[in-house]
Amino acid sequence: xxxxxxxxxxxxxxxxxxxxxxxxxxxxxxxxxxxxxxxxxxxxxxxxxxxxxxxxxxxxxxxxxxxxxxxxxxxxxxxxxxxxxxxxxxxxxxxxxxxxxxxxxxxxxxxxxxxxxxxxxxxxxxxxxxx
Numbered sequence: 212x213x214x215x216x217x218x219x220x221x222x223x224x225x226x227x228x229x230x231x232x233x234x235x236x237x238x239x240x241x242x243x244x245x246x247x248x249x250x251x252x253x254x255x256x257x258x259x260x261x262x263x264x265x266x267x268x269x270x271x272x273x274x275x276x277x278x279x280x281x282x283x284x285x286x287x288x289x290x291x292x293x294x295x296x297x298x299x300x301x302x303x304x305x306x307x308x309x310x311x312x313x314x315x316x317x318x319x320x321x322x323x324x325x326x327x328x329x330x331x332x333x334x335x336x337x338x339x340x341x342x
Contacts, residue, residue, distance in 0.1 A: 212275060212278055212279055212282070213268045213269070213278070214268075215268075215282070216264055216265075216267055216268030216278065216282050217264075217265060217268035217269065219264055219282070219286060220261050220262070220263075220264035220265040220267075220268055221261070221265070223257055223258075223260065223261035223264065223286075223289060224258060224261035224262070224265070226257070227254050227257040227258040227261055228258075230250075230253075230254050230257070230297070231251070231254045231258075234247060234250045234251060234254060238250060238301070241304060242300065242301065242303070242304075243303075246300045246301070246302075246303065247300070249296060249299065249300040250296070250297060250300035250301065252296055253292070253293040253294075253296030253297045253300065254293070256289070256292060256293050256296075256323070257289050257293040260285050260288065260289050260323060260326075261289075263285060263326070263327075264281075264282065264285055264286075267281050267282065267285075267330070272334075272337060273330070273333055274333055274337075277329055277330070277332075277333035280326075280329050281326045281329050281330055284322045284323070284325050284326035284329065285322075285323065285326040287319070287322050288319045288320070288321075288322030288323035288325075288326060289319070289323070290319070291315045291316070291318055291319025291322065292316055292319025292320050292322070292323055293319070294319070295309070295312065295313065295315045295316040295319060296316060298312075299313055299316070
């Protein structure tokens with residue numbers, strides 16, 4: 212599982228860098244300042260969670276079950292949260308109104324928060340056993 216988590220973390224990190232550069236250069240010409248800030252928020256949270264997954268994949272103290280749950284929550288959360296933010300920020304460039312699916316952004320956020328909660332519970336559970 213660790214190999215899969217670390218591979219996904221590096222892929223999410225690479226994509227975040229690519230999208231950040233794309234936003235800073237190509238989108239800067241066609242989006243408003245507010246839309247660019249929104250796009251950058253998606254990139255920032257994607258990178259935060261790429262690093263989070265890297266930590267999870269390298270951690271030896273996490274149970275396999277927790278690692279797997281955190282992995283799926285984080286990947287789904289990034290896809291829904293950052294993905295929807297990318298579409299919402301570039302909404303003015305398409306004919307589809309992505310505001311109609313804007314409700315998935317907070318769902319993605321809840322999944323990301325849930326991944327951190329699983330990490331906390333796994334840590335507290337292990338800490339309790341050691342006492």
